């Protein structure tokens with residue numbers, strides 16, 4: 681009897697010791713995997729930073745040297761807007777604002793129109809996305825090609841043109857609707873319909889504009 685009792689007493693002690701032993705490696709493994717994830721994340725961020733720095737360095741290396749290519753197409757930039765012999769008249773042809781304009785606008789470049797007040801800068805700019813269509817009595821001749829298509833061709837989709845050629849005005853220029861509807865107008869016309877998506881887009885846009 682005594683021997684049996686001793687056996688029963690000593691038996692439960694063993695699994696207790698085992699439990700603590702099993703638990704330890706699991707905690708260690710968990711720490712190891714957390715460390716691994718953090719390490720991978722750190723490595724990714726480091727690689728991203730390196731890529732960014734390499735891009736900046738490449739850009740700086742080409743600056744001031746017009747012979748060196750600046751983009752993937754071997755330095756050759758495509759003409760995306762081409763103006764051919766363009767004339768523009770207000771007041772049913774009585775007032776000519778633009779005279780035989782010829783110019784190329786290339787991709788990924790900043791192009792400026794410089795000239796005295798009233799020389800026609802805004803008229804030409806507004807013509808490129810056909811905003812002047814809205815001016816009563818305006819007439820034009822010649823061509824403006826955007827991505828090789830004449831924007832005055834019969835049947836040309838003006839709404840699509842305005843998704844490619846946007847305008848930012850000197851003064852705030854909202855439609856006579858709420859600020860929300862003004863900001864949502866763009867994504868809405870691009871087919872975004874979900875209210876929560878529009879809400880998010882409007883909020884992001886206003887926050888980015890510090891409004």
Ligand SMILES: Nc1ncnc2c1ncn2[C@@H]1O[C@H](COP(=O)(O)OP(=O)(O)O)[C@@H](O)[C@H]1O
Pocket residue numbers: 770771775777795796797798799800801802803804815
């Ligand atoms: N809606 C309009 N109706 C009649 N004439 C206009 C109209 N808008 C501009 N003009 C005239 O067309 C010429 C070019 O104007 P504009 O394109 O605004 O010049 P800029 O932007 O270089 O100051 C100016 O003589 C101007 O008075």
Ligand SMILES: [Mg+2]
Pocket residue numbers: 801802803
């Ligand atoms: Mg102007």
